[in-house]
């Protein structure tokens with residue numbers, strides 16, 4: 665009963681976040697010289713035990729960055745606390761040199777798919793249009809120009825043919841593409857995606873990675889929680905290892921090491937697994 669109430673409140677907080685995201689103006693170009701996301705001393709706790717503890721990390725501009733760590737390591741918590749969706753115990757978050765409240769209009773967030781209620785009645789095109797306007801609350805008022813823009817975002821993720829379908833009727837991978845299209849419609853400079861490749865088929869994985877690499881080519885910063893260690897070298901420039909604390913961060917070629925994998929995953933990642941990853945990367 666209490667849990668259901670907490671869940672409902674949390675969903676409410678997520679919707680509020682989306683509503684506020686639409687009402688914020690875009691960050692001015694000058695502010696983009698600042699670090700897209702700088703976190704210092706960030707701690708979050710849901711109860712007695714911290715979910716993340718004293719995390720310092722800076723996400724460099726124009727890069728594709730993976731956040732990796734075992735289940736329950738606090739990866740989703742890190743993103744949500746950075747976005748102000750959940751309260752922090754302590755620490756500081758700056759987005760393009762501003763507070764998250766002042767920079768919200770320039771940040772697009774795709775939550776972990778499992779955390780979204782997919783039964784809500786909305787057409788694909790409406791879900792994408794929700795990302796379109798920071799100033800308009802009623803997408804009923806949207807005209808054909810807005811529809812065209814939303815369609816272009818759906819096109820970019822290969823989902824234009826599904827525009828009038830109900831979101832709940834789509835497969836997991838298709839839903840993931842639609843949420844990426846909504847993020848594209850926000851035209852942000854910082855993208856935070858929580859496991860965008862989890863449970864998607866190979867074609868969807870390629871399509872999503874093409875879009876994310878395209879965003880990087882445009883100079884945007886893309887941060888993904890990522891679960892597949894075998895693709896880290898192929899997909900990402902930078903990596904952040906998290907297990908409650910930040911274990912290491914930096915360019916993949918410097919930081920994606922056996923030592924950091926061991927420190928992050930401990931006994932959960934057998935040495936043979938690490939060897940396999942090394943061979944795959946050579």
Ligand SMILES: Nc1ncnc2c1ncn2[C@@H]1O[C@H](COP(=O)(O)OP(=O)(O)O)[C@@H](O)[C@H]1O
Nearest residue numbers: 710711715733734735736737738739740741742
């Ligand atoms: N809403 C919540 N209430 C209580 N505990 C939570 C909540 N969300 C996450 N946790 C706990 O916090 C820890 C980190 O969770 P999470 O950030 O989801 O990890 P990850 O995304 O790395 O799997 C886990 O132990 C998880 O059980």
Ligand SMILES: [Mg+2]
Nearest residue numbers: 739740741776
């Ligand atoms: Mg998670």
